[in-house]
Amino acid sequence: MVAACVAHCSRSFAAVLIRQGRITVDGQTRKPGYVVKSGEQISGTIPPADTPAFLPEAIPLEILYEDDELLVVNKSPGIVVHPAPGHSGGTLANALMHHCPDLQGISGGLRPGIVHRLDKDTSGAMVVAKTSRAMHHLAAQFKSRQVHKLYLALVYGNPLNEHGSIDLPIGRHPVARKRMSVHSRVPRPALTLWQVREHFAGLSLLELDIRTGRTHQIRVHCKAIGHPVVGDPLYSRRGLKRQLTQVAPLIAQVVEPVQRQMLHARQLQIRHPLDDRRLIVEAPLPFDMDEVLRKLRMNSR
Template structure:
């Protein structure tokens, strides 16, 4: 059964019903496939009735019995704006002008509101910090051009007006934005550098996760270079060519070297860190107004540096 950032491009959840799932009610199957426990079966039933969940391109009833081969597409509607409020949350601003703001996001901070995370996000902080933000991505994601995962730290850009948003989004789509990450992976990677070119989609065995898969997978390319080896761990620099949900995390697991500390794609025995050892260290783009190339860097955060120092000392 397919979506930051990892930068993530917004994608609906799409999957093909397997033979072992045939005969299930659509509302139950769809609820089981959504990776957010805050979304109830009653809510999914409302989505089905409104057409936000389609089977083979058609709107059906919540009690529709699925058949093997059915193509189900789930596009959750935007929640109401009412709960999204500005919050006086400190931001580490790396750069700011009237068009663009670049921040250094800490590990553990969600980028934009979603079910279960309606406050304390980057968007809540930006709404307090900035007078204006672009509205292209709707009321829940004002200014947000791309995302990085909650437990990934590092650089994130946001647009203050629609013109800037369109320019930055076009650069992301054209793969001309420079996005370089520093990561700590399990195992000793023998190659000094390489490219992982493998499509990413929903994991056929667990639709709440992502995996390298030819079924509904979308092109995904990650370049890597080894910075340092610690025997059981390898420090890497990774550059994104595409931006699929959890791309680096999924690609590293695929080659047998999952990220240290990753609670989803990594092993249970790992380093003590509040999430995956992944940091968005470099972000470069052409300024939407001046057309000047700007590039920013962020140092590895202290918690990740501590882990690296401990590995060096062994």
Template sequence: MDIMEIRIDEGNKNERIDKILSAHEKEWSRTQVQDWIKDGFVKVNDKNVKPNYKCQEGDVITVDIPEPEPLDVIPEEMNLDIYYEDADVLVVNKPKGMVVHPAPGHMSGTLVNGLMAHCKDLSGINGVLRPGIVHRIDKDTSGLLMVAKNDLAHESLVNQLVHKTVTRRYKALVHGVIPHDHGTINAPIGRDTRDRQSMTVTNESSKEAVTHFNVLERFHDFTLVECQLETGRTHQIRVHMKYIGYPLAGDPKYGPKKTLDFNGQVLHAGILGFKHPRTEEYLEFEAPLPEDYVELLATLEKNH
């Protein structure tokens, strides 16, 4: 185990320890540093502290850098729908029903299992269960994801997400007929205190969330919209559309009790654009709607 020692000077005093350490070593993510602090690998003046500890001038931080965890995610051969790949990034079209990364009790059949069989190099910033994963889409949402194949690419793509320069457009079918052609939903999203598995628009421990939408087509009881994410909160489109009174069709968590039988929300991440981490060239990709989505729209159009 390597040991690193950092002495705090006047320039860093009153800054959080997790912020100082993640800035000191670029390959350490803030989440990773916070985990190390909680697990006792980081001490200040030989004492354990919390991740929000504010350092004082003269403090000595000692980091016992833990050995990398052995990767216990099993590679699985899959027929991945890859739209782009080079030495730094990969863009994949995830099918509906596939979980993005393993979790306890669900260690196989995920996109990460397939990615590990497809390519040996994936960034390690997000830990052993989420190698290469920069952003996620829900299990029952289909569409495009960007994957980082090294830490340089990972940092670049995350920074683009933070600075809201990544293009992410989704097609969503919602209940109700939206009368206006476009709109912006600016409402903070946080964990639902009554149901920890759900998100909601709330002011309690919430984060900024902005979704823009345009109406593409109106049906008898439904509207097809294109949503563009400015931020990327968990379940953002599903929560925001419910908040304005037009929940997603088929959504078992945020939709009405009586909804379409679609085995999940009718949502597809169809357009993804970003600057290449190394060349800075803007790349944009578009994945067509899945067949079942197309068939559903054809049925609604016929009935309308």
């Protein structure tokens, strides 16, 4: 509850404060997992959390587009977007600061110029503001849902239809707090449009158009319709690979080594902050996902 209501307060930091008695419920100390009842009052003081060191780092960037106002990068899988506890370095933000030192003053803190994010193991197109004007303009586009984002996801199973929509609210999982769920106690609207791009034995390549930007939206929605993303450590059941082996052993061999979710932000459409022209940027697939799809196509002939 505390972490959800207070900006920049993580769950672990909130738990420490609760155990220390610095946050109370009706004046009484409670355990971090205590469920607040209607009418009870939470009170306390949230001290500033320690800020991890943040330095420019010479990390290679794949730049898809750049001008004086913004740049679009093709984020590699496995890289965290910005520093956080446990990831003080080696992030996309560190790389951006090295590429463009002036970003330090754009949005400040640990997210210089970063308007949106992708999960650590999701690859693809991300836009970064290089000026305050671009930051405000892009942030407004995301808030008003004017940004168009297309993703590719390799999923388990073969949908009965060739296209469809998933209109299921998403919120924090009621028990597993690192996960999101369509069965949350406090859900927010979430809409995903999808269509099948390729069929394989026991697998499908989907193109997904997200109309909202909820955490883990595609991963949660794909699981909700019974087609979780291949390699997803949070939302894909272990038994799916075993089931695939029984149905299509050669296909199963291709995806057996996969260690991360096969999800890629392939296209980003925005309005340019300077002249409002539509800017469409395509992001090539990373090597691992491209190689998996190449092998699947070979085994499907």
